[in-house]
Amino acid sequence: MQGPAFVKIDGVSLTYRQAEEETLAVQDLNIDIQEGEFVAVVGPSGCGKSTLMKLVTGLLDTSAGSITIGGKPVKGPVQGVGMAFQNSTLLPWRNTLDNVMLPLEIVEPHKRRLRREKKAYIDQAMALLKTVGLADFADKFPWQLSGGMQQRANVCRSIIHEPRLLMLDEPFGALDAFTREELWGVMQALWMEKRFTAILITHDLREAVYLADRVFVMSKRPGRIIMSKAVNIPRPRSLETTFEPHFGNIVHELREHIHSVRES
Amino acid sequence: MNEKMLIRSMPWLVTIGLFVFWEALCVITGVETFILPRPSVVFASMVQFAPQILHHSLQTLMTTTAGFALGVVGGALLGIFIGASRLVYVGLYPVLVGFNSIPKVAIVPVLVIWFGIGTIPAIITAFVISFFPIVVNVATGLATIEPELRDVLRSLGASRTEILTKIGLPRAMPYLFASLKIAITLAFVGSVIAETVASNEGIGYLMLSASSSYNVPLVFAGLIVVAIMGVLMYAVAVWFERRMTGWAFRGSDLMS
Structure with a gap:
């Protein structure tokens, strides 16, 4: 190699x-x-x-x-x-978009920029949700999603901060x-x-x-x-x-x- | 009548039915008023002594709410410490269980020695009795975070504080509000006990002085007023619960 x-x-x-x-x-x-x-x-x-x-x-x-x-x-x-498990571990008090954006609130440099560039980050998260076919479910809560949808959101959450x-x-x-x-x-x-x-x-x-x-x-x-x-x-x-x-x-x-x- | 209306009117029907049963029982058995007064007599007494009842129930409501508020703040804070740290948990939990096993009526005399007769022992008794369920529930909510979720956050580089604020606290909210419903009714128990033993004011005192003059209808009027206040405060707790943690109920319209 x-x-x-x-x-x-x-x-x-x-x-x-x-x-x-x-x-x-x-x-x-x-x-x-x-x-x-x-x-x-x-x-x-x-x-x-x-x-x-x-x-x-x-x-x-x-x-x-x-x-x-x-x-x-x-x-x-x-x-x-980025990590994704069999159990989707989405936070039930957050809608899909906010769940996907969770890592941005923790990982630098996004954490620093999030407040100022909220709009750009939301666009980025929405684009990601769109590629997995969840754009229409951004404001739904985890219990309103099917198992497959929850896992899509989970995958989105694991890569939103562009981990290596x-x-x-x-x-x-x-x-x-x-x-x-x-x-x-x-x-x-x-x-x-x-x-x-x-x-x-x-x-x-x-x-x-x-x-x-x-x-x-x-x-x-x-x-x-x-x-x-x-x-x-x-x-x-x-x-x-x-x-x-x-x-x-x-x-x-x-x-x-x-x-x-x-x-x- | 459709089913929805029936569900709504059920609590009222049961309450009224209970009073009707009570009235009937008294009439049939012919029991003396100073042993078990009929509800109609109790209500008449309620009207007759309305100013006194209002004065004393406001006092009880004040001491209960103050003690309950202290219990919520103190209980939530201690619950966070216990739930967030294993060390605090193992150290404090046995002490808390032991403390909670002490009958609260037994501490009132001690409070009287420290603070004298009056409002303060009632507030403190309401506080100590409502404190425990809140601590236990908040700590449980924090301690039962799914390990996978914790791993996800740790591998993102989240600090302990971040895990607590992003996951622990929101997750503990339904537990907190569930405990408030228990705690508010217990707080009434605490303040009324303290007023009975050591106060010149409050529903507990009113009932004690009424019973010493054999005014049994007034004693029962006091009991009913306490029950009504308890139900009202419980409803307030439920309202808060629904507002703050609606996500935990998954949109069901029962649970009220």
């Missing part, structure tokens, strides 16, 4: 200590991610995928090894990272199949436009192959990377792409690896 990695995960392990018992959650992880790359991490449930996410964002400290983002070692919560790194922890996991596939397209369009670096945690292999440039497979606990697969399918990918033999082959290959780790 070209150039120094934007996110460098180097020999990272994490041991949970609970009373006398020690659990090794993830072991000797090595992942290099280039700036602007979209990677996915898949694996059986309980393999430490979410732990990996917390380690990269500095919400958990590593027990061994190091993580750097943009050349800087991660110590304590990384600032300005976006962490997605099964953001589409709780949605029905049709909505989920629709949101893959939305996510891809956003990524192609903004070109942030993205790490997607998922257990849906088709989702991983659809969205990512590279897919990492994790073993069951303690989580290790047992396979890295480049997805050389041109973009934009569409739902049609997912029915092509090449796409199917990659999904199959990943699935076989996951099967073998589940049985072992």
Whole structure:
């Protein structure tokens, strides 16, 4: 790969200590991610995928090894990272627009400028809502939105402040199949436009192959990377792409690896 | 009559029905007025002693509202401290539970020694009795922020204060207002207790002096006035709740 990695995960392990018992959650992880790359991490449930996410964002400290983002070692919560979870965690007292604008009230330099340039920021947020098809729902409250709409708003909130790194922890996991596939397209369009670096945690292999440039497979606990697969399918990918033999082959290959780790 | 009107008139129907039942019970059993006066007698007494009742109920309303206001401010502040800091929580909570277990009527004599007979013990009793539910509710609202939401904010670089003001406080609002409804009725209990034991003014004192002269209809008139004030203040709390935290009710039109 070209150039120094934007996110460098180097020999990272994490041991949970609970009373006398020690659990090794993830072991000797090595992942290099280039700036602007979209990677996915898949694996059986309980393999430490979410732990990996917390380690990269500095919400958990590593027990061994190091993580750097943009050349800087991660110590304590990384600032300005975008995050989206399976649970949309929208604030029920804010309408969609105000929910999406929340990061602007916290992350510099937007926080400083927000009051003075409110109009420009609102336009920016509205433009983003429009690209995900929520323009007409800007003044609606979360409980007035469907699950898919809430997740669109959640994704908007995670990228409104133009983070260089976006962490997605099964953001589409709780949605029905049709909505989920629709949101893959939305996510891809956003990524192609903004070109942030993205790490997607998922257990849906088709989702991983659809969205990512590279897919990492994790073993069951303690989580290790047992396979890295480049997805050389041109973009934009569409739902049609997912029915092509090449796409199917990659999904199959990943699935076989996951099967073998589940049985072992 | 359609269903909506029925729902609206239900509270009145039940209240009137209760009084009718009470009146009937007294007439049928022929119970003496100085044991259980009929509602009609109680209302007559209410009219007869209207100036005194008005004077004393205004006093009670004043002490209750003052004590309640102190309880809201103090309870909300302490609730924020307890909910925002684990250290304060583990340190203070057992003390608070212990303090709340003390019957409030037992502290009135102490208050009399400190402040003398009158308004101040009533205000303080209303305060201490209404304080606890507010603390517990506000602290619960703050302590139950979803961990994912906290992670989202922390990874944005939010400070503890920002997490508190952007999420904690708005989230604790429905909890606060729910507790106000409990607290306001408790505040009446507190002030009336204190007035009964140690005051020359207020509904509690009026009832005590009425009972010592066997004016039982006036005692019951006092009880009904306290109940009416409680319902009114409760309605005020509900109104505030609806205004401030309408988002928590998801547009349902019951809950009033």
